[in-house]
Amino acid sequence: MTDAAEQISHFESIISMDQCIEPKDWMPEAYRKNLIRQISQHAHSEIIGMQPEGNWLTRAPSLRRKAVLLSKIQDEGGHGLYLYSAAETLGISREEMIDALQTGEAKYASIFNYPTQTWADVGAIGWLVDGAAIVNQISLQRNSYGPYARAMVRICKEESFHQRQGYEIMLTLSRGSEKQIQVAQDALDRFYWPSLMMFGPHDSESAHSARSMAWKIKRETNDDLRQKFVDQTAPQIQILGLRHPDPKCIWDPERGHYDMGEINWEEFYSVINGNGHCNRQRLEHHIDAHEEGAWVREAMQSYHEKKKQQSYAKAS
Numbered sequence: 379m380t381d382a383a384e385q386i387s388h389f390e391s392i393i394s395m396d397q398c399i400e401p402k403d404w405m406p407e408a409y410r411k412n413l414i415r416q417i418s419q420h421a422h423s424e425i426i427g428m429q430p431e432g433n434w435l436t437r438a439p440s441l442r443r444k445a446v447l448l449s450k451i452q453d454e455g456g457h458g459l460y461l462y463s464a465a466e467t468l469g470i471s472r473e474e475m476i477d478a479l480q481t482g483e484a485k486y487a488s489i490f491n492y493p494t495q496t497w498a499d500v501g502a503i504g505w506l507v508d509g510a511a512i513v514n515q516i517s518l519q520r521n522s523y524g525p526y527a528r529a530m531v532r533i534c535k536e537e538s539f540h541q542r543q544g545y546e547i548m549l550t551l552s553r554g555s556e557k558q559i560q561v562a563q564d565a566l567d568r569f570y571w572p573s574l575m576m577f578g579p580h581d582s583e584s585a586h587s588a589r590s591m592a593w594k595i596k597r598e599t600n601d602d603l604r605q606k607f608v609d610q611t612a613p614q615i616q617i618l619g620l621r622h623p624d625p626k627c628i629w630d631p632e633r634g635h636y637d638m639g640e641i642n643w644e645e646f647y648s649v650i651n652g653n654g655h656c657n658r659q660r661l662e663h664h665i666d667a668h669e670e671g672a673w674v675r676e677a678m679q680s681y682h683e684k685k686k687q688q689s690y691a692k693a694s
């Protein structure tokens with residue numbers, strides 16, 4: 379066996395035994411690139427995802443709601459940082475990833491290009507968006523790249539708290555006045571379909587799924603995960619006493635699943651190609667915040683350089 383054939387065979391045996399590939403292990407270039415693409419886009423989603431909820435920090439209806447929301451948004455920032463660190467172990471720098479986000483070369487989850495118009499939208503995001511994210515991320519805890527899989531464990535714990543705080547907001551509103559029930563219904567109507575889009579295109583249209591499934595970068599397909607989310611969400615809507623946004627979402631006893639209507643794929647592709655309500659605003663805000671924070675990065679850099687010089691001086 380040649381060295382190259384041995385490397386491939388070793389890599390494939392690790393994957394087939396459900397063990398993890400670690401940063402120093404040999405891996406095919408396409409595996410590395412695909413992971414960088416998915417992990418960095420996942421990180422960008424966490425970071426850009428702070429904006430729609432951040433829009434409500436000053437207007438949260440009580441001090442308790444504000445403290446909880448602040449803490450949730452900080453968690454999302456933390457998730458972004460673990461994920462950027464996981465991607466860095468694959469040989470890409472943070473600057474390169476930020477540059478790809480800001481130039482539009484790298485995507486982030488389409489859902490964050492929808493505006494948060496009312497307080498109920500914050501509830502709907504926690505419940506549906508974090509809810510959809512958990513369904514996907516539980517599955518990603520078993521992905522084949524060690525640093526990504528391990529980051530998912532902590533992220534899932536935090537997301538499950540986020541999902542509950544969102545559902546609690548919706549529960550409070552749906553037990554409230556006529557007006558509160560109406561804003562809860564409106565938030566559900568606007569966020570339900572974009573949440574289903576978070577799972578990506580149908581399997582038959584998914585460019586990366588087959589390869590990612592073979593390499594266990596993804597453990598379940600887009601459609602299977604979407605079905606899980608639809609199944610868990612339908613009874614939750616019933617408990618809230620709200621109207622389901624999808625009239626076709628009916629229990630099919632034969633399949634043991636809820637049916638679903640068709641997603642508006644034209645809208646999905648328009649949003650992921652930069653033409654959603656908030657795409658431009660989200661990136662402009664990120665660029666402004668990044669530029670404003672340049673002095674912090676410079677200060678950190680010179681602090682580390684000074685520390686390094688001091689330790690060299692001590693050693694010599």
Ligand code: BYC
Pocket residue numbers: 415416419420421423424425426427428454485486487488489503507508511512514575576577578579583584585586587590596600650
């Ligand atoms: N939005 O071949 P496919 C959170 C792109 S944030 C945008 O199926 P793949 C939270 C896809 O990237 C957590 N783009 O791709 C934060 C690809 O384009 P490129 C978010 C999408 O990768 C704050 C093309 O379409 N979770 O929880 O096999 C507040 C073809 O798709 C989308 C993650 O990021 C989309 N929805 O599967 C609250 C999970 N869907 O790269 C909450 C990690 C597809 O060729 N990511 N595209 O230009 C994944 O699991 C997978 O990347 C996906 C897509 C399932 C999303």
